[in-house]
Each structure stands twice: as C-alpha cells, then as structure tokens.
Amino acid sequence: MFQQFSNPLPLSLYVHIPWCVRKCPYCDFNSHESKAEIPEAQYIDALLRDLEQDLPRVWGRRISSIFFGGGTPSLFSPEAIDRLLSGVRSYLPFMGDIEITMEANPGTAEARKFKGFRDAGINRLSIGVQSFQPQQLERLGRIHGELEARRAAEWAIEAGFDNFNLDLMHGLPGQTVADALRDLETAIALKPTHLSWYQLTIEPNTRFAFDPPALPDDEVLSDIQDAGHALLQASGYPRYEVSAYAPPARRALHNLNYWQFGDYLGIGAGAHGKITDLQHQRAYRLHKKKHPKDYLAAGSDFIAGETTITADDMPFEFMMNALRLVDGLPAEFYGARTGLRLDALSKVLQRGRDDGLLQADSERLAPTDTGLRYLNSVLQRFMADELARHGDRKIIPIVSG
Incomplete structure (x- = not known):
C-alpha cells in the first residue's frame, strides 16, 4: 500500500x-x-x-x-x-x-x-x-x-x-x-x-x-x-x-469528525463506516445490509460490502470532506489522516489559490468564499483522472521516522 x-x-x-x-x-x-x-x-x-x-x-x-x-x-x-x-x-x-x-x-x-x-x-x-x-x-x-x-x-x-x-x-x-x-x-x-x-x-x-x-x-x-x-x-x-x-x-x-476525515463505525440497516487499519496500513469503507428485513435476518453477518480507499482516491475523499469547512483544516491533517504527502498535490493546490478558489495560507487547506460557493468544481480537481492529467498523479507515502 x-x-x-x-x-x-x-x-x-x-x-x-x-x-x-x-x-x-x-x-x-x-x-x-x-x-x-x-x-x-x-x-x-x-x-x-x-x-x-x-x-x-x-x-x-x-x-x-x-x-x-x-x-x-x-x-x-x-x-x-x-x-x-x-x-x-x-x-x-x-x-x-x-x-x-x-x-x-x-x-x-x-x-x-x-x-x-x-x-x-x-x-x-x-x-x-x-x-x-x-x-x-x-x-x-x-x-x-x-x-x-x-x-x-x-x-x-x-x-x-x-x-x-x-x-x-x-x-x-x-x-x-x-x-x-x-x-x-x-x-x-x-x-x-x-x-x-x-x-x-x-x-x-x-x-x-x-x-x-x-x-x-x-x-x-x-x-x-x-x-x-x-x-x-x-x-x-x-x-x-x-x-x-x-x-x-x-x-x-x-x-x-466526518469533515475532518476521522473514523466511524456504522451499525444498522444500510449504515456505512470508514476505518483506518494501522496494522494492515489501509483505510476502507464498509456498508451493512440495506433492507430492514435482510438486516434483521442476517444473524451475525451484517456486512454487505467492503472497499479499500486507494491512494489514487484518497485526495478526493479527504478534500470532499475538509473543504466543506469554512476554515478548512490545518495542512498537517492531510498527512496524518491519509498517510500521504501533501507536496504531491502542490500543483493542483497552487492552481486553486491562483484561481481564487483556495485560501493562500499554505498552513491550511481551506476554500475561499468563491471556492465554497462552487465547491463541486473545486473538488473535481482532486479526482484521480484530473490529477493525472495535470501531473499530480504520483502519490508519495509518508515515511515514518
């Protein structure tokens, strides 16, 4: 990973x-x-x-x-x-x-x-x-x-x-x-x-x-x-x-906690969860059986599906939450909660600042008023295919030490 x-x-x-x-x-x-x-x-x-x-x-x-x-x-x-x-x-x-x-x-x-x-x-x-x-x-x-x-x-x-x-x-x-x-x-x-x-x-x-x-x-x-x-x-x-x-x-x-990209368990019919697994060095989402009848009949196996959040998808997943916040998040949250290096996104971040969509403060990841109003357009820039198109596809892991 x-x-x-x-x-x-x-x-x-x-x-x-x-x-x-x-x-x-x-x-x-x-x-x-x-x-x-x-x-x-x-x-x-x-x-x-x-x-x-x-x-x-x-x-x-x-x-x-x-x-x-x-x-x-x-x-x-x-x-x-x-x-x-x-x-x-x-x-x-x-x-x-x-x-x-x-x-x-x-x-x-x-x-x-x-x-x-x-x-x-x-x-x-x-x-x-x-x-x-x-x-x-x-x-x-x-x-x-x-x-x-x-x-x-x-x-x-x-x-x-x-x-x-x-x-x-x-x-x-x-x-x-x-x-x-x-x-x-x-x-x-x-x-x-x-x-x-x-x-x-x-x-x-x-x-x-x-x-x-x-x-x-x-x-x-x-x-x-x-x-x-x-x-x-x-x-x-x-x-x-x-x-x-x-x-x-x-x-x-x-x-x-959602917007700051924390973890959460989800229990109940159709509930979703997101967990960071330190032992196996991965983050994943899981969802439970959706219809109440199926859920009640599940016995002890309630999981309907589990999906790993890949390194390619992680930038969008994080920004989709963090950039909903008016003040955004400290830049250090990105590495701590995705396990990835923020400098791998330097080009797309700078373009967002140049376009007036992201705040100029390099210590925070935060939208401007304009960026918040057009949030969907901002988030598209962090999708894997857009990062690849603009030269930000390479994802560098954080090396502990």
Missing part, C-alpha cells in the same frame, strides 16, 4: 434506525414507512450483534460521538435507546465529553419522549423542522405543523437539552427571500444552539424526481443564501460548514 498511517484517528459511531411514519417526497435516505408495528426489541438485538461483529476493527479505541439517524429514530422508545446505549458502553469506552445526538421528529408523540431520551443518555437533539410555513410543510410531506415545530424546541429545553439543532431547508417550491428569512427568524427565536440550513435538491429515485416541483431560479437561490448567511451571522450563528451554523463551542462534534 502507498499509505503510512502512524496514529489512531478519532472514532465515532453512527446508528441507523430506518423506519419513519411517512416517507417525504424529497428523501433519498434508507428509510421505510412503518406500516406495521416496528420490531424494536429485535432491531436493538441486531444492532448490538452488528457492533460486536465490528469490535475487532477498533480494539482499544474510544468513541468521541454517537449519532442516531434515520428514518425517525425518535419513533423508538426511550427504554430501547437506553438498552442500546448500555450495550454500546459495555463494548466500547466513551470519551468523557462524548456527544450523543438523536434525530427527532417534531410530531407530538415523539416530542413527548424527549425527557426519556435525555435520561437514557442522549445529550443533543437534531429536530427536523424543515419549514415553519404550513403550505411548505404540506408540499414537503411533513407530518407536523408549525405549532408542533415550535413546541418541539420548547419541549427539548424543558426536557433538559441545553444543546439542540434545528434542521431547515431553503430553496423550497415558490419560496421568496422573504419566505426563507421568516423561517430563519422563527427558528432563531427558539434559541437552538445549532442550525442546519441547507438547500432542497431533487435526488434520483424520490417522488420529487418523478414529479418535480417548481423551485426558485438560480438568481433567487443566490439572494436567499446571501441574505440568510447575513442574518445568521448577525444573530450569533456563524457559518462553519456548507450548511451548518453555530458558535464555535456548539459545533456538531459528530459531523466535524
């Missing part, structure tokens, strides 16, 4: 719970409508067996964050989440300041469980509001209304959550700048510690892909983004990633 890894990377755990009440027309996640009773106890058993299968990959390492995603994880009972976290804790040691996040639906039935989730060990919520405007909520297929969205934030605080995120979308069908700002103003008034504000995109194999709504044109989208960024900044929510806004002390630790 080309890589030379020397130190363990930070480690997180992602837990996928695939069921939801109703699948939204824009959603391309591995989620399934719960048309019958959810096999909660059986699924918790499977998650713990899945984690046990993965343990040899991460012996001796501690977990810095856990994220429950879906689907709608808050459909599960607090008792089930407590049993799962107790099991995870028995397998892997937790960092003392571990962040444990659960995605939650503002629906009344789920919000009433918030105190139970807090007692079980969840210390951060991510509440999927998307919009506070009734017409938009209906278009997006959401099962909650404006009142439920507001109450969910209030109940989170009452349940003892001093750290919670609100998810909002912009670029919604027929949305104006004023509409988008009203959503943000409503969210800000609820005093979340973190806001995720991202643009609606039409993904393949969704209902919106087959029957697309009329979305705002590029000029309106640009105006929405500029006005929204200014409002969030002025309200104490500086942008630190493409679609994430929070004061430095409240940034999402789990997501930061």
Whole structure:
C-alpha cells in the first residue's frame, strides 16, 4: 500500500434506525414507512450483534460521538435507546465529553419522549423542522405543523437539552427571500444552539424526481443564501460548514469528525463506516445490509460490502470532506489522516489559490468564499483522472521516522 498511517484517528459511531411514519417526497435516505408495528426489541438485538461483529476493527479505541439517524429514530422508545446505549458502553469506552445526538421528529408523540431520551443518555437533539410555513410543510410531506415545530424546541429545553439543532431547508417550491428569512427568524427565536440550513435538491429515485416541483431560479437561490448567511451571522450563528451554523463551542462534534476525515463505525440497516487499519496500513469503507428485513435476518453477518480507499482516491475523499469547512483544516491533517504527502498535490493546490478558489495560507487547506460557493468544481480537481492529467498523479507515502 502507498499509505503510512502512524496514529489512531478519532472514532465515532453512527446508528441507523430506518423506519419513519411517512416517507417525504424529497428523501433519498434508507428509510421505510412503518406500516406495521416496528420490531424494536429485535432491531436493538441486531444492532448490538452488528457492533460486536465490528469490535475487532477498533480494539482499544474510544468513541468521541454517537449519532442516531434515520428514518425517525425518535419513533423508538426511550427504554430501547437506553438498552442500546448500555450495550454500546459495555463494548466500547466513551470519551468523557462524548456527544450523543438523536434525530427527532417534531410530531407530538415523539416530542413527548424527549425527557426519556435525555435520561437514557442522549445529550443533543437534531429536530427536523424543515419549514415553519404550513403550505411548505404540506408540499414537503411533513407530518407536523408549525405549532408542533415550535413546541418541539420548547419541549427539548424543558426536557433538559441545553444543546439542540434545528434542521431547515431553503430553496423550497415558490419560496421568496422573504419566505426563507421568516423561517430563519422563527427558528432563531427558539434559541437552538445549532442550525442546519441547507438547500432542497431533487435526488434520483424520490417522488420529487418523478414529479418535480417548481423551485426558485438560480438568481433567487443566490439572494436567499446571501441574505440568510447575513442574518445568521448577525444573530450569533456563524457559518462553519456548507450548511451548518453555530458558535464555535456548539459545533456538531459528530459531523466535524466526518469533515475532518476521522473514523466511524456504522451499525444498522444500510449504515456505512470508514476505518483506518494501522496494522494492515489501509483505510476502507464498509456498508451493512440495506433492507430492514435482510438486516434483521442476517444473524451475525451484517456486512454487505467492503472497499479499500486507494491512494489514487484518497485526495478526493479527504478534500470532499475538509473543504466543506469554512476554515478548512490545518495542512498537517492531510498527512496524518491519509498517510500521504501533501507536496504531491502542490500543483493542483497552487492552481486553486491562483484561481481564487483556495485560501493562500499554505498552513491550511481551506476554500475561499468563491471556492465554497462552487465547491463541486473545486473538488473535481482532486479526482484521480484530473490529477493525472495535470501531473499530480504520483502519490508519495509518508515515511515514518
């Protein structure tokens, strides 16, 4: 292998719970409508067996964050989440300041469980509001209304959550700048510690892909983004990633680990993981069986596939995450987390700086405002075929010593 890894990377755990009440027309996640009773106890058993299968990959390492995603994880009972976290804790040691996040639906039935989730060990919520405007909520297929969205934030605080995120979308069908700002103003008034504000995109194999709504044109989208960024900044929510806004002390630790190219285990139906193996000097991704029925029937073999991240692919994989961050990463992270020499990318990096897409500071790998706006174009420069075309294909491993 080309890589030379020397130190363990930070480690997180992602837990996928695939069921939801109703699948939204824009959603391309591995989620399934719960048309019958959810096999909660059986699924918790499977998650713990899945984690046990993965343990040899991460012996001796501690977990810095856990994220429950879906689907709608808050459909599960607090008792089930407590049993799962107790099991995870028995397998892997937790960092003392571990962040444990659960995605939650503002629906009344789920919000009433918030105190139970807090007692079980969840210390951060991510509440999927998307919009506070009734017409938009209906278009997006959401099962909650404006009142439920507001109450969910209030109940989170009452349940003892001093750290919670609100998810909002912009670029919604027929949305104006004023509409988008009203959503943000409503969210800000609820005093979340973190806001995720991202643009609606039409993904393949969704209902919106087959029957697309009329979305705002590029000029309106640009105006929405500029006005929204200014409002969030002025309200104490500086942008630190493409679609994430929070004061430095409240940034999402789990997501930061992704963007900083750390390692993570993924358990649950269709979950993905990325692991750096020091013993065999390789980094690889693995994914679990996708359909809940197949996952539950897996017994003790949950893995659907495993792929080594090659030295040719590593530059793109790293930059795809790091350059999402407004401030990027220290240049030294590249070698530490890919095992490769950064000077092998000197030509493409210099071209990015010359074109005004990357910041001129050689001690950091960071996009400019223009680079962040045209991030996909920036990232294409780090793909293996582009590096070969421009003379940066040779990947030099770090030599320890």
